[in-house]
Amino acid sequence: MSDVDKRELIIQSALAVFIEKGFYNAKISDIAEKAGIGKGTIYEYFASKKEIFEEAFTGTIVNNYEKSREILNKKTSFREKLANYFEYKYNCITIQRSLAENFLAHGELISRNIKKIFFEQTIKHNEDLRQLINQGIDEKIVRANIDKDMMVSCILGISNTYLGTWVFMKKEGAIDYNKMIDSILDGFGEKREEN
Amino acid sequence: MSDVDKRELIIQSALAVFIEKGFYNAKISDIAEKAGIGKGTIYEYFASKKEIFEEAFTGTIVNNYEKSREILNKKTSFREKLANYFEYKYNCITIQRSLAENFLAHGELISRNIKKIFFEQTIKHNEDLRQLINQGIDEKIVRANIDKDMMVSCILGISNTYLGTWVFMKKEGAIDYNKMIDSILDGFGEKREEN
Amino acid sequence: MSDVDKRELIIQSALAVFIEKGFYNAKISDIAEKAGIGKGTIYEYFASKKEIFEEAFTGTIVNNYEKSREILNKKTSFREKLANYFEYKYNCITIQRSLAENFLAHGELISRNIKKIFFEQTIKHNEDLRQLINQGIDEKIVRANIDKDMMVSCILGISNTYLGTWVFMKKEGAIDYNKMIDSILDGFGEKREEN
Amino acid sequence: MSDVDKRELIIQSALAVFIEKGFYNAKISDIAEKAGIGKGTIYEYFASKKEIFEEAFTGTIVNNYEKSREILNKKTSFREKLANYFEYKYNCITIQRSLAENFLAHGELISRNIKKIFFEQTIKHNEDLRQLINQGIDEKIVRANIDKDMMVSCILGISNTYLGTWVFMKKEGAIDYNKMIDSILDGFGEKREEN
DNA sequence: TATGAATGAGCATTCATTCAT
DNA sequence: TATGAATGAATGCTCATTCAT
Numbered sequence: 001m002s003d004v005d006k007r008e009l010i011i012q013s014a015l016a017v018f019i020e021k022g023f024y025n026a027k028i029s030d031i032a033e034k035a036g037i038g039k040g041t042i043y044e045y046f047a048s049k050k051e052i053f054e055e056a057f058t059g060t061i062v063n064n065y066e067k068s069r070e071i072l073n074k075k076t077s078f079r080e081k082l083a084n085y086f087e088y089k090y091n092c093i094t095i096q097r098s099l100a101e102n103f104l105a106h107g108e109l110i111s112r113n114i115k116k117i118f119f120e121q122t123i124k125h126n127e128d129l130r131q132l133i134n135q136g137i138d139e140k141i142v143r144a145n146i147d148k149d150m151m152v153s154c155i156l157g158i159s160n161t162y163l164g165t166w167v168f169m170k171k172e173g174a175i176d177y178n179k180m181i182d183s184i185l186d187g188f189g190e191k192r193e194e195n
Numbered sequence: 196m197s198d199v200d201k202r203e204l205i206i207q208s209a210l211a212v213f214i215e216k217g218f219y220n221a222k223i224s225d226i227a228e229k230a231g232i233g234k235g236t237i238y239e240y241f242a243s244k245k246e247i248f249e250e251a252f253t254g255t256i257v258n259n260y261e262k263s264r265e266i267l268n269k270k271t272s273f274r275e276k277l278a279n280y281f282e283y284k285y286n287c288i289t290i291q292r293s294l295a296e297n298f299l300a301h302g303e304l305i306s307r308n309i310k311k312i313f314f315e316q317t318i319k320h321n322e323d324l325r326q327l328i329n330q331g332i333d334e335k336i337v338r339a340n341i342d343k344d345m346m347v348s349c350i351l352g353i354s355n356t357y358l359g360t361w362v363f364m365k366k367e368g369a370i371d372y373n374k375m376i377d378s379i380l381d382g383f384g385e386k387r388e389e390n
Numbered sequence: 391m392s393d394v395d396k397r398e399l400i401i402q403s404a405l406a407v408f409i410e411k412g413f414y415n416a417k418i419s420d421i422a423e424k425a426g427i428g429k430g431t432i433y434e435y436f437a438s439k440k441e442i443f444e445e446a447f448t449g450t451i452v453n454n455y456e457k458s459r460e461i462l463n464k465k466t467s468f469r470e471k472l473a474n475y476f477e478y479k480y481n482c483i484t485i486q487r488s489l490a491e492n493f494l495a496h497g498e499l500i501s502r503n504i505k506k507i508f509f510e511q512t513i514k515h516n517e518d519l520r521q522l523i524n525q526g527i528d529e530k531i532v533r534a535n536i537d538k539d540m541m542v543s544c545i546l547g548i549s550n551t552y553l554g555t556w557v558f559m560k561k562e563g564a565i566d567y568n569k570m571i572d573s574i575l576d577g578f579g580e581k582r583e584e585n
Numbered sequence: 586m587s588d589v590d591k592r593e594l595i596i597q598s599a600l601a602v603f604i605e606k607g608f609y610n611a612k613i614s615d616i617a618e619k620a621g622i623g624k625g626t627i628y629e630y631f632a633s634k635k636e637i638f639e640e641a642f643t644g645t646i647v648n649n650y651e652k653s654r655e656i657l658n659k660k661t662s663f664r665e666k667l668a669n670y671f672e673y674k675y676n677c678i679t680i681q682r683s684l685a686e687n688f689l690a691h692g693e694l695i696s697r698n699i700k701k702i703f704f705e706q707t708i709k710h711n712e713d714l715r716q717l718i719n720q721g722i723d724e725k726i727v728r729a730n731i732d733k734d735m736m737v738s739c740i741l742g743i744s745n746t747y748l749g750t751w752v753f754m755k756k757e758g759a760i761d762y763n764k765m766i767d768s769i770l771d772g773f774g775e776k777r778e779e780n
Numbered sequence: 781t782a783t784g785a786a787t788g789a790g791c792a793t794t795c796a797t798t799c800a801t
Numbered sequence: 802t803a804t805g806a807a808t809g810a811a812t813g814c815t816c817a818t819t820c821a822t
Contacts, residue, residue, distance in 0.1 A: 024219040028796060029805095038804040040798085049796065133383075142383050147374060150353075151383045153360060157352025158345075165348060179342060183349060185384025188328075188341045201785095223813060233787040238814065414609040418817060419784095428783040430819085439817065523773075536773045537764060540743075543750060544768060547742025548735075555738060569732060573739060575774025578718075578731045579767075591806095613792060623808040628793070787819080791812105798808080 007045050009035050015056045023053055058117050064092060065121045072128045078136040082155070082184075083177040085132075090163045090175060126152055141185065154184055202240050204230050210251045218248055253312055259287060260316045267323045273331040277350070277379075278372040280327075285358045285370060321347055336380065349379055397435050399425050405446045413443055448507050454482060455511045462518045468526040472545070472574075473567040475522075480553045480565060516542055531575065544574055592630050594620050600641045608638055643702055649677060650706045657713045663721040667740070667769075668762040670717075675748045675760060711737055726770065739769055 001009070013035035017026040028049055032039040046052045071084045129152045136142030142151070158180060166175060196204070208230035212221040223244055227234045241247045266279045324347045331337030337346070353375060361370060391399070403425035407416045418439060422429040436442045461474045519542045526532030532541070548570060556565060586594070598620035602611040613634060617624045631637045656669045714737045721727030727736070743765060751760060 027794095032805095039796090040804045041802085043797070044802070136383075140385055143385055146383045147378070149360075150357060150374060150378050153357035154349065154353045154378060154383070157354070157356035158349050159352070160356065161352035162345060162348035165344075179345060183342070183345050183382070185382045187378070187380045187382030188331075188337050188346045188349070189380025190335055190338055191386065222811095234813090235787050235815080236785075239785065239787095244813070417815095422784095429817090430783045431781085433818070434781070526773075530775055532773050533775055537768070539750075540747060540764060540768050541773045543747035544739065544743050544773070547744070547746035548739050549742070550746065551742035552735060552738035555734075569735060572774075573732070573735050573772065575772045577768065577770045577772030578721075578727050578736045578739070579770025580725055580728055581776065612790095624792090625794080625808050626806075629806065629808095634792070783820100783822085785819100785821095787816100789817100790815090793813100794811090795808100796810100798806105799804100800806095801804085 003045070006037075006041075010037075010042055010045055010052065011056045011059060014052045015060070018053060018056065023049075061118055061121050065125055067092075068125065069128055072132055078132065078139050078141050079178070079181055081132055081135070082181050085155075086159050086163065086175075086177045086180055089159045090166070093160075093163050093167050129155055151184070158184060198240070201232075201236075205232075205237055205240055205247065206251045206254060209247045210255070213248060213251065218244075256313055256316050260320055262287075263320065264323055267327055273327065273334050273336050274373070274376055276327055276330075277376050280350075281354050281358065281370075281372045281375055284354045285361070288355075288358050288362050324350055346379070353379060393435070396427075396431075400427075400432055400435055400442065401446045401449060404442045405450070408443060408446065413439075451508055451511050455515055457482075458515065459518055462522055468522065468529050468531050469568070469571055471522055471525070472571050475545075476549055476553065476565075476567045476570055479549045480556070519545055541574070548574060588630070591622075591626075595622075595627055595630055595637065596641045596644060599637045600645070603638060603641065608634075646702065646706050650710055652677075653710065654713055657717055663717065663724050663726050664763075664766055666717055666720075667766050670740075671744050671748065671760075671762045671765055674744045675751070714740055736769070743769060 010031065014026070014031045017030045017034055020026075021030070026049075028042060029039055031052070032042055035042075042052070046055070068085060068088060071088055072081055074081065074084075076084070130148050133142055133146075133148050133151055137144050162180060163175070165171075205226065209221070209226045212225045212229055215221075216225070221244075223237060224234055226247070227237055230237075237247070241250070263280060263283060266283055267276055269276065269279075271279070325343050328337055328341075328343050328346055332339050357375060358370070360366075400421065404416070404421045407420045407424055410416075411420070416439075418432060419429055421442070422432055425432075432442070436445070458475060458478060461478055462471055464471065464474075466474070520538050523532055523536075523538050523541055527534050552570060553565070555561075595616065599611070599616045602615045602619055605611075606615070611634075613627060614624055616637070617627055620627075627637070631640070653670060653673060656673055657666055659666065659669075661669070715733050718727055718731075718733050718736055722729050747765060748760070750756075
């Protein structure tokens with residue numbers, strides 16, 4: 001097994017253990033056992049538990065970002081993109097939630113570098129969503145004069161909360177992504193002349 | 196100082212330390228020092244670190260719920276209530292975020308009882324928001340045929356994400372709560388005949 | 391309540407708790423509760439937990455010694471004295487065992503002074519038993535040429551072990567003290583010409 | 586060093602510290618230091634201080650029993666066996682006393698299992714002594730009509746008390762084991778027709 | 781005098797990390 | 802390179818003792 005593969009093996013095992021137990025209750029021995037290797041071996045590839053956590057986290061956010069960017073860069077319509085984006089978010093919401101919680105809850109664990117990566121990815125992600133909004137404007141689906149920050153927040157917020165509730169409540173059946181999109185586009189208010 | 200006051204002092208000190216350092220890095224001695232009392236004294240009022248955490252958390256969620264319910268029960272219009280609600284949420288978003296993170300990130304810490312309280316408060320809060328939506332419908336501000344779950348998620352999501360970003364990015368200036376409300380009511384899409 | 395009475399109350403309460411839980415598991419608060427007084431009050435009468443223990447112990451050994459000496463000083467025959475002695479020892483074997491165990495097991499607890507008292511009492515007690523043996527010799531019941539130390543050990547040993555087993559095994563029914571005495575006097579061997 | 590040897594090293598070190606200081610004053614760090622290893626290492630071999638204590642104790646009582654049984658099973662005469670038995674008891678009386686004291690004084694420390702072992706060994710030991718008495722009867726040295734329980738108590742009692750005093754008083758010189766045996770066989774009384 | 785709230789020294793135990801093999 | 806036995810720093814909690822009331 002190559003060095004790269006061994007690292008990846010450790011990261012994936014660590015990820016599983018971190019998600020299951022959280023950072024502080026995840027023991028190095030748990031990770032080693034999950035990976036089927038010795039405790040000492042982990043230290044041949046990583047300097048500390050913190051480093052494993054950071055790397056697992058960095059990999060996951062970068063990976064998530066790449067995947068969502070892929071979706072948003074396809075040659076499809078605004079609505080299709082948004083639906084695919086929601087679907088993707090739903091699929092990774094469990095793992096994301098756990099990681100985000102660890103990340104947020106243990107600020108002290110996160111080195112400056114990791115924070116920078118997270119920040120950059122968030123910015124890029126927001127930019128991607130703004131691009132999507134621009135596309136929506138070009139397609140005459142989104143109004144041109146809206147507050148884009150607000151709309152980004154709304155897209156993120158509704159997906160996190162609505163899909164999160166779905167996961168949390170263990171609801172069953174198909175999610176109507178189109179209704180989510182309509183809600184964002186049309187709002188919930190009576191039609192008005194002026195706003 | 197009465198027993199109740201001493202408990203409250205400890206809880207507030209603990210809250211500050213938990214928010215700053217997270218559960219696992221908060222030392223009992225930190226809490227004692229913050230409260231200006233001896234370590235042993237804490238154990239006169241609480242059985243364990245976990246119990247302090249639970250109590251601090253329970254108090255805060257119940258307290259938050261009470262305050263938001265107060266706002267939502269005032270004799271004011273739909274728009275005014277929603278604006279006040281957003282304002283309130285902004286004010287407590289920092290503490291809320293930290294607690295929620297600790298709560299979510301350390302599921303193992305939270306006893307069945309606390310989970311029940313959290314769950315109940317969440318359900319009640321959602322019901323309060325549904326009442327608010329009903330009021331909006333009565334006031335002919337909200338359409339009658341919308342998916343109320345979706346709208347609740349949107350209210351929660353936009354407030355968490357938009358206000359959260361505001362706090363996280365340390366933006367300055369006044370937040371335009373009315374624009375938030377308009378976004379939810381009118382959506383971001385071009386006006387359409389059918390939806 | 392006089393000071394002396396309060397001291398005695400504390401000692402008796404402490405004794406009960408020490409016997410039940412042993413020195414290290416006996417808490418000052420247990421003793422205070424048993425005595426129906428406040429923790430602080432104990433320190434008005436004793437300097438430390440160790441001192442309470444010592445005093446309780448001293449009192450008990452002196453007391454035990456006094457009572458056994460009383461028995462051994464009565465104007466009765468050798469056999470009667472020995473039987474009464476055994477009976478007395480049986481009655482106090484439980485408390486004695488517990489105290490002795492604490493005493494022996496926690497040598498470090500016992501101050502030089504207490505050790506001296508214990509030693510003196512033991513010596514005196516042995517002397518009393520030697521006097522008893524002399525009386526037995528005078529009464530022509532005990533042979534004159536025996537090793538008195540050995541006989542003292544035998545009296546102590548058989549009473550401790552035989553009666554101790556009785557207590558430990560929770561045997562019921564009457565103990566035949568005369569048989570104990572006969573065993574010591576006659577031994578268990580076949581009669582021999584010379585010994 | 587093998588795992589077994591390391592365990593044994595820890596047990597022996599613990600034994601020494603328990604004997605010197607008693608259970609509650611024996612610190613894990615004392616035991617580690619005595620063994621010349623780190624504190625943490627002890628927990629690689631034992632789950633808790635209590636477990637070390639139990640194991641040290643179990644080993645010692647079983648070991649003691651085995652050794653005394655060995656003596657009592659030799660093809661030697663009644664007197665020789667008894668003399669060897671006393672000699673053996675003398676040699677292990679110090680360690681035995683300390684352990685027994687800890688055992689008795691800290692009932693709460695001793696698990697059901699350990700109590701069972703102790704009880705079984707005691708029963709077996711008493712049976713071994715009864716066998717010895719039977720042998721004495723066969724050899725026409727012990728009278729057939731004696732109370733065997735009483736004689737067992739006398740053997741145990743005299744050895745504990747007489748030898749214990751010897752150890753306690755730090756007497757010097759050789760112990761006359763034959764005189765002990767004679768005392769048990771002949772008693773201390775004047776010869777009588779009837780008893 | 782009597783009290784009990786407050787205290788902090790002290791210790792068993794955990795687990796990330798090291799390093800000899 | 803891979804290992805896991807060995808380590809000891811770090812911390813929650815207990816409880817004898819103090820002292821303000």
